[in-house]
Amino acid sequence: MIEVGNNKLTVVKPKVGIYGFTGCAGDQLLIIHTEEEILNLFNSVDIRSFVMASSNPTEEELDVAFIEGSISTEEEREHILKIRKRAKILVAIGNCAVSGGLQSMFTGDNTFEKRMNKVYGDVEFLTNPLEAKPVDAFVVVDYYLPGCPISAPQAFALISRLIHGAIPEPYPHPVCHECKLNENRCLLLDKITCIGPLTAGGCGSACPNHGLPCVGCWGPNEDGNFEHHLELLESFGKTREEIRRLVRGYGGHKILKFIDKGGK
Amino acid sequence: MRILKMQSKFLDVFLESLNKFGNLYGPTYKNKVLSYDRLANISDLVLTDEHPMIPIKKLFHPMKFTMLHFNEMGFTPDYSTIEKRVILGVHPCEIHSLLILDSVFMREPMDPYYAQLRQNSAIIGFSCLPTENSLCFSTDTDIVEEGFDLFFVNLGEYFLVWVGSSLGHDMIYEREEFFDKNVTHDDIQEYVEWRQKKNKMxxxxxxxxxxxxxxxLSYESEIWEEFAKICLSCGQCSMVCPTCNCYSVTDVFDVTNEQIGRRDRNWDSCMYVDYSLVAGGHNFRASRGNRLKLWYGHKLKTFGKDYGRPGCVGCGRCVDSCPVDINVLTISEALTTKEVPEK
Known part of the structure; x- marks a missing residue:
């Protein structure tokens, strides 16, 4: 909404909540740690709940809820359902919220009970553990801000669009786009198992900038040529299982789903 | 056009003296990759037959820059990238690519960013010998007749120097003592032999x-589908092609409640899925095959209809760069012989 005051058009401060579920809290930390924007953020939105920054949250209606972390307990499941009910817009931030993260590496393989028992034995939990899943396994997500951690330019571009009531802009390009703009030699030319072409860009090609192959932490680039890229990597001497294992760590089952289908 | 002679021993001193005409730019190594960049010292300049990975377009059509700043009253263009520059070590195919980009960006309505960068930059061309994937003999871009202020042909002991503009003339005039007006019959003979040697390489x-x-003739060819199966849509071809010039424009609001922000321009590629996406979710080129056909159409055909010649300048970068061997060579071979690479 736009209001006129002091001869200037200003937008009404949106009510915002920033919530951490199961994860390392690195994405919330990135927001706080972006010193050049954090005061601008606190001045331009009405932060109702952000426990990492202030221990006095007000839990009520929200314009935007930012959700970090996967949903891994019954308590978290109930909490995310409640937040969804009172938030007009819900944004999943970071790899754990978007794709499930490392903790959902084996989600859906029907061994959860067995793995749980092996690690914790026979104990009573304060809240029932669930097999870790991304936020969209439980509620509708309006926007995804992937990353491990999220990128400050992408995060603040989205936040400032939401403040101004504008539609955030998707970036459906592979890691290769930024990688080439960073003038890196393509690792595939040296037969290195890089999954940049299958991975959504936005990270600024953080790993290839240091000569390391992309492991998919931004999740799937939906337009990727999954079928042929797998064949190309196999021609480098990798087995399909080795490639799946590499992908499972970060991009998780969302990339695997595309690999299994051979594309969109 | 005036042609002079300069002994090779004067080269570095002469090139360094050109900083009087603007900041020196040229190919230099960054993380072992050859890249056009600002030269801190003339010793950083790398004159070689290899091309920088990203072509010279990046100095005139920046990868990412802020076009303007806006508020509710209007906008102010941002011309902060514009400075006086002297760009050294520019190969003939690169000069040809700039002449092609001129016809895109400088026809009315002129792109003010490109035009000002162009008007404030001197081009100091250098000859090169063909490398593994050079195709400029096929595309007739191995020699330049225009588009430079000075052009140096390396004949070993000395250079023949073509003076292509009045600015180039001023540059020579400043250090006249380095140049010899007497080009002899022997020099001409040596130049002819150099060209013959180059043509055979x-x-x-x-x-x-x-x-x-x-x-x-091949518009409906099944060959496009064969290439579509292997194309990774990584877009590297567009980034490395000297005549690819597409960009996307995005508005970035400031993190504030006021209506202020900036408009950024970023390199884009027709290989990406959202390139031909329009309102209503319609996509003119959703399929990879159609995207490839558009790209190669520009390089080998339709660009010619609009701008006088097809876009390919034979630099060979697509041959160097594509991880699955889709390039002007394999495409033209496949369309003439039906042989598709297996990779």
């Missing part, structure tokens, strides 16, 4: 002249 060639017709 090309390892690869393709039917550039017949490609517009072949492309037209």
């Amino acid at each position: 090309f390892k690869k060639s393709f039917e550039f002249d017949s490609m517009p017709d072949i492309m037209e």
